[in-house]
Amino acid sequence: METDKQELWFAELEQENNERLAQLExxxxxxxxxxxxxxERARVKALAAAAFKAKHPRxxxxxxxxxxxxxxxxxxxxxxxxVAMFFG
Structure with missing residues (x-):
């Protein structure tokens, strides 16, 4: 009887562990x-900045x-x- 409870506990523990692993994944x-x-956002922003610099260098x-x-x-x-105060 004691081994059945232990096996059930291990089975539940393994199931919980599998659920946690799935959540982690x-x-x-x-x-x-x-x-x-x-x-992708950083790449798009860098491309936009490069295009802006090329279009408006000043x-x-x-x-x-x-x-x-x-x-x-x-x-x-x-x-x-x-200078204006000095000469004026």
């Missing part, structure tokens, strides 16, 4: 699909160096104002 497949989708230059350009513009305005 499904999760791994879903993760692989998600990674494939992310890679604008991409402005986007890349906008902080430096704004700082230089502010410096030029300040220097111009100081």
């Amino acid at each position: 499904q999760a791994m497949l879903a993760e692989d699909q998600l990674n494939a989708i992310k890679k 604008l991409s230059f402005l986007k890349r160096y906008n902080v430096i350009i704004l700082m230089l513009l502010g410096l030029c305005i300040t220097v111009g104002f100081n």
